[in-house]
Amino acid sequence: MNTLPFEIPCVILCGGKSSRMGEDKALLPFSNFDTLSQYQYEKFKPFFKKVYISSKTNKFDFDVNLILDKSNIYSPIVALKSIFESLKDEKKIFIISVDTPFIKIETIKKLIDNSLNYEIVVPQTEKVHNLCAVFDKSSLLFIEKMLSENIHKVGYLLKNCNTKIIKFYDEDEFLNLNDKIIYNKANLYIR
Incomplete structure (x- = not known):
């Protein structure tokens, strides 16, 4: 792949409630991290021109490019709006949720x-994986309408968009670490 790094940024979504996990999954240990x-x-840094994390707060103990989503509503749609408003000069952005480490x-x-x-x-296996996708800024108008x-x-x-x-x-590639059982299996596997 000689086109790397990609000429678009990557944003990792870390602002969810993690209700099925019972604790903030973004802060759980994984692999050697x-x-x-x-x-x-760290996985995505070598492959994108810039990597950001979208979160409600700065809860990270490593050097990170942070996009704060200050809304009190927990919604990926709200996060997408915040991301596009923060990265005004970007036409396309790759968005991925923190809990899909095998992409x-x-x-x-x-x-x-x-x-x-x-x-x-967006990718699809048995289901559509809508938080692992390339979003164009032109979708912001519809996002605002939705909100x-x-x-x-x-x-x-x-x-409602193009x-x-x-x-x-490969279904395993899109595995979501939504609960403790899946998280523990994935952590054993990655080690």
């Missing part, structure tokens, strides 16, 4: 390579 967020941040760089490259004529490009109508479903955004869905077949 103190936190899952640091693992993701391959080749997969991200395929999403980016297919994003030219689309507002959103004005109190709509917070990412699936609704995908259905979205391309790309099929992938």
